[in-house]
Amino acid sequence: MKRITHRRLERPARYEVQTQERAKPENVKERIVRKRGYKNFLLEWEDVAEFTHQPHLCKQSYRMVVLRKKIAVEQGMQRLFEQYRYFFYITNDRVGTAEEIVFQANDRCDQENLIEQLKNGVQAMRNPLDNLHSNWAYMVMSSLAWTLKAWCELLLPITPGRWESHHREERHAILRMEFKRFRSLMLRIPCQIVKTGRRIIYRILSWNLWTSSLLRLAEAGYYPMRC
Secondary structure, eight states, rough: OOOEEEEOOOOOSSSSSSSSSOOOOOOHHHHHHHHOOOEEEEEEEEEEEEEEOOOOOOSSOEEEEEEEEEEOOOOOTEEEEEEEEEEEEOOOOOSHHHHHHHHHHHHHHHHHHHHHHHIIHHHHHHHHSSSHHHHHHHHHHHHHHHHHHHHHHSSSOOOSSSTHHHHHHHHHHHTTSSSHHHHHIIISSEEEEEEEESSSEEEEEEOTTTTTHHHHHHHHSOOOOOO
């Protein structure tokens, strides 16, 4: 039996520190989970290995990349046991390293989340009609709602100064927000419309953390769009 060698997987940093690294804040969620005695799954390390695999009915062999994760299961302040989880990636890419194959597969998760949101968020894949052309038109029209969310993220202005980093975080949060949450926080807002002699007044009757972003987006909508 051929021995498969493995090596420790080192994931790169999410971003590059421009000035100096800041101290990490306290993990409040971790403390609450331990205090209330919930089960907690902690990732300790990851190993990656690869080998050549040829299924029985296939005429050619494929490259198999294996990712092994060691996870510690805790409850409260006690460690219950340790478990291993394996992820397999089959590819015909013979050039990239095993680490690059794993990172590329992780990046594809965003596309899978997009498909899930189109299916269950805006329900663009329900196909309620009786022919392919009508279902295609329904899918395109339903996906415009998701496009509207993406445009809100792109058009949300970023104010230079003390609020610049906060505004960038808001844009990134809107981009990754599920459509149901976006619809609840930024679309379904009770508003009173008052018509006067020469103007229309919109009075927002409720307030949440994203209302200020909605107002900045509405203010930016007064100006013409430029590419």
